[in-house]
Each structure stands twice: as C-alpha cells, then as structure tokens.
Amino acid sequence: MKITVSSSIFKKGHAKMRLEGKVAIITGGGRGIGKAIALGMAGEGADIVITGRNEARLQQAEKEIKDVGVNTLAIKSDVSLMADIQDMVDKTIERFGQIDILVNNAAIYYPICPFLEKDEDSFDRITSVNFKGVYFCTQAVARHMVKRKYGKIININSDNARIGIPGLSDYAGAKGAMLALTRTIAAELSPLGINVNAIACGLTPTEGYMESNYPQELIDFFVGMAPLRRLGMPEDYVALAVLLASDDSSFITGQTIPVNGGASMP
Amino acid sequence: MVKRKYGKIININSAHARLGIPGNSEYTGTKGAMLAITRTIASELSPLGINVNSIACGLTPTEGYRESNYPQEMIDFVVGMTPLRRLGSPGDYVAMAVLLASDDASFITGQTISIDGGLAMP
Ligand SMILES: NC(=O)c1ccc[n+]([C@@H]2O[C@H](COP(=O)([O-])OP(=O)(O)OC[C@H]3O[C@@H](n4cnc5c(N)ncnc54)[C@H](O)[C@@H]3O)[C@@H](O)[C@H]2O)c1
Numbered sequence: 001m002k003i004t005v006s007s008s009i010f011k012k013g014h015a016k017m018r019l020e021g022k023v024a025i026i027t028g029g030g031r032g033i034g035k036a037i038a039l040g041m042a043g044e045g046a047d048i049v050i051t052g053r054n055e056a057r058l059q060q061a062e063k064e065i066k067d068v069g070v071n072t073l074a075i076k077s078d079v080s081l082m083a084d085i086q087d088m089v090d091k092t093i094e095r096f097g098q099i100d101i102l103v104n105n106a107a108i109y110y111p112i113c114p115f116l117e118k119d120e121d122s123f124d125r126i127t128s129v130n131f132k133g134v135y136f137c138t139q140a141v142a143r144h145m146v147k148r149k150y151g152k153i154i155n156i157n158s159d160n161a162r163i164g165i166p167g168l169s170d171y172a173g174a175k176g177a178m179l180a181l182t183r184t185i186a187a188e189l190s191p192l193g194i195n196v197n198a199i200a201c202g203l204t205p206t207e208g209y210m211e212s213n214y215p216q217e218l219i220d221f222f223v224g225m226a227p228l229r230r231l232g233m234p235e236d237y238v239a240l241a242v243l244l245a246s247d248d249s250s251f252i253t254g255q256t257i258p259v260n261g262g263a264s265m266p
Numbered sequence: 267m268v269k270r271k272y273g274k275i276i277n278i279n280s281a282h283a284r285l286g287i288p289g290n291s292e293y294t295g296t297k298g299a300m301l302a303i304t305r306t307i308a309s310e311l312s313p314l315g316i317n318v319n320s321i322a323c324g325l326t327p328t329e330g331y332r333e334s335n336y337p338q339e340m341i342d343f344v345v346g347m348t349p350l351r352r353l354g355s356p357g358d359y360v361a362m363a364v365l366l367a368s369d370d371a372s373f374i375t376g377q378t379i380s381i382d383g384g385l386a387m388p
Pocket residue numbers: 027028029030031032033034051052053054077078079080104105106107108129133156157158159200201202203204205206207208209
C-alpha cells in the first residue's frame with residue numbers, strides 16, 4: 001500500500017510556510033475575501049498574482065501583499081473576457097514560470113431583485129463573470145497544470161448554491177453551476193494530479209456584498225439561523241483556503257466545504 | 267466545555283454515511299446517525315461557543331478496516347471510481363483535524379467534510 005502523506009505532518013511546528021515555492025493566482029484579489037486569501041497564502045510563502053479590473057485598487061493590494069515578503073504581480077484582467085484570461089496565464093508564466101494554485105474568487109453582485117422581475121442584462125452579466133469566467137479561467141490554467149501533473153484549484157462558492165435565498169436567482173444559479181463544475185472537473189482532472197475544491201462562504205459584509213442591498217431583516221434571519229450567530233469575515237476563509245492549496249490536503253477533491261457558521265449543513 | 271464556553275468536537279465519520287456501498291448496513295447506519303447528530307449538536311452547542319464538525323474518511327487500510335474483510339474486487343472498484351485513484355492513509359485526515367481543532371476554523375460548524383479522494387461529492 002502506497003502511503004502518500006509524508007510523516008513530517010506529525011512533527012511539531014509542521015504547519016508553517018506550507019506554500020513556499022508555489023505560485024498562486026487569485027482572481028478578483030484586489031479586495032474582500034480574495035484579498036484576505038491572497039494575504040494568507042503570501043503569509044505561508046506563496047508568490048502571489050492578483051487580477052481584477054480596477055488598476056488603482058490592484059496596485060494598493062499588490063503593495064500590501066508585497067509587504068508580507070513575497071513576490072507579487074497584479075494583472076489588470078477581466079475574467080469574462082477570453083483574451084484577458086489568456087493574458088493572465090501568459091503573464092504569470094512569463095514572470096514565475098509556473099502556476100500551482102488558482103483561486104476562482106472574482107464575482108459580481110446585483111441588488112436583490114425578485115425572480116419575476118429579473119431581466120436578461122443582469123442575468124448575462126452575472127453568468128458571464130460568475131460562471132463563464134470560472135469555467136474558462138479554470139480551463140486555461142488547468143491546461144498548464146496538467147503538463148506538470150500538479151495543481152490546486154479552489155472555487156469560492158456561496159451558501160446560495162445550496163440554500164434558497166430570495167432575490168438572488170441569477171447569482172445563486174451561477175453558484176449552483178460552480179457546485180456542479182467543482183465535482184465534474186474534479187472527476188476529470190484529479191486523475192491527472194489536480195485537486196479541485198470549493199469553499200462555500202456564508203454572508204460576509206464585504207464591499208461587493210454591500211452592493212446586494214440585503215434587507216436588514218434577511219441578515220438578522222440569517223444570523224439567527226446560523227448556530228454560531230454571526231456573519232462571516234474575509235479572514236474566516238483563509239485557513240481552509242491555505243489547507244486546500246497545500247499538499248496536506250492531497251486526498252481532498254471535489255468538495256464544496258461550507259464555512260458559514262452552520263447556516264447550512266449539507 | 268459549555269462551562270468554559272469553548273470547545274471543538276470532531277467526529278470521525280465515513281464515506282459510508284453518504285454512499286451506498288454494499289454490506290455493513292448496521293455500521294453505515296451508525297455513521298448516518300453521526301451525520302445527523304453532528305448537525306443537531308452543532309445547532310445546540312455552537313451558540314454556547316462549541317464548534318462541532320466531522321470528517322468523513324474514505325477507505326483506509328488500518329487494522330480495524332482489515333477486520334471488515336472487504337473483497338479485493340470491491341476495493342479495486344472503489345479505487346477506480348475515486349477521482350484521486352487511491353485509498354486513504356491515516357495521515358490524510360490530520361491537517362483537517364488540526365484545522366477544525368484550531369481557532370482558525372471558528373466559523374465552521376455542523377459540517378461533515380469528505381476526505382475520500384472525491385468518492386463522495388455531496
Ligand atoms: N461577501 C459575501 O457575503 C459572500 C458570500 C458567499 C460567497 N462570496 C463569494 O466570495 C467571492 C468574493 O466576494 P467578495 O464578497 O469579496 O466581493 P468583492 O466585490 O469585495 O470582491 C470581488 C472582487 O472580484 C473582482 N471582480 C469582479 N468582476 C470581475 C471580473 N469580471 N474580472 C476580474 N475581477 C472581477 C472585483 O473587482 C473585486 O475585487 C465571490 O466569489 C463571492 O461570490 C461572498
């Protein structure tokens with residue numbers, strides 16, 4: 001029987017600098033949950049690439065990540081544009097020579113709106129960033145990863161994929177697509193050495209989330225339902241993201257792991 | 267734990283709780299019960315400061331596992347169906363257990379996390 005986990009895991013102080021020598025791309029890493037994950041991965045020694053559409057914000061985040069003490073690259077790149085996705089991969093390879101970790105974090109929100117009133121415009125924009133963007137970023141990066149038979153893909157998902165929250169039908173639909181995609185891509189790519197997993201985040205008051213205009217009663221309802229009785233913070237997702245990016249989780253694939261205070265327990 | 271308003275409970279569950287693998291029905295029944303009580307106890311104790319989670323392990327050739335006498339064809343079938351194409355080893359569950367035992371996972375409760383090479387993808 002092949003034992004694939006190194007016994008160094010049992011040594012005191014093992015869990016330090018677990019991502020040294022790795023290169024991670026975090027899409028939409030300029031703020032919010034993505035930025036927290038970028039900083040956390042930098043703290044474990046990974047070189048970091050962040051992408052996004054807002055250059056000033058990216059530069060600010062790039063500086064903060066660099067201050068952690070790792071090499072950092074910010075790329076202006078829109079995940080809904082195929083040419084930008086290829087450019088993101090090319091620039092990363094040009095600078096670092098490899099991609100070990102992809103965090104599909106970029107997403108957009110729309111103000112809460114009843115299903116019966118939704119229009120095609122918001123549907124198309126949400127699905128093009130939150131689903132198509134994830135799909136083709138993963139494909140472009142995975143084409144590189146399979147050559148090295150190594151890769152960690154982490155999708156940032158939401159409670160919305162599994163619970164019905166009113167007013168977010170297109171956003172939730174795209175996250176449901178991500179749930180299915182995480183399983184399918186794991187089934188296809190894990191035999192080739194790539195782990196594919198997701199973190200299903202709970203409600204977290206980031207700048208993006210504020211754009212959804214959740215009514216206060218809905219937030220109160222959520223907090224009351226969640227056994228831990230609080231909202232999330234971007235920092236809540238960092239340790240699991242680092243674990244999923246590391247070789248300590250080499251037997252985990254295809255999972256969408258809720259970090260949500262217990263708001264849903266699938 | 268409730269007196270100190272602090273605690274981390276980690277149940278070691280099995281892929282059997284979520285998959286129909288033939289044989290062993292009373293064992294899998296107990297694991298189904300564990301899946302349910304992980305949720306219920308989380309909903310009762312997390313407001314009191316206790317995180318309750320569980321790890322659903324895949325087939326792992328430990329001494330206890332050998333007592334089940336799984337037929338080789340079934341093991342081969344399971345490995346073939348597993349995206350990572352291998353069985354588990356005890357070390358595979360350590361990092362998640364450490365994470366769940368730490369304060370870095372303070373927002374995780376009620377979850378049963380599958381670590382089984384992708385055999386179950388709930
Ligand atoms: N905040 C929450 O309550 C919550 C809950 C569950 C899941 N999530 C998920 O977490 C992830 C991060 O969300 P957040 O709350 O930090 O939001 P945010 O808006 O603060 O951050 C999202 C980032 O993605 C970038 N982005 C948006 N569209 C892009 C595009 N086309 N190309 C490249 N970058 C783009 C944004 O500029 C921003 O930097 C998202 O996938 C979101 O769905 C958030």
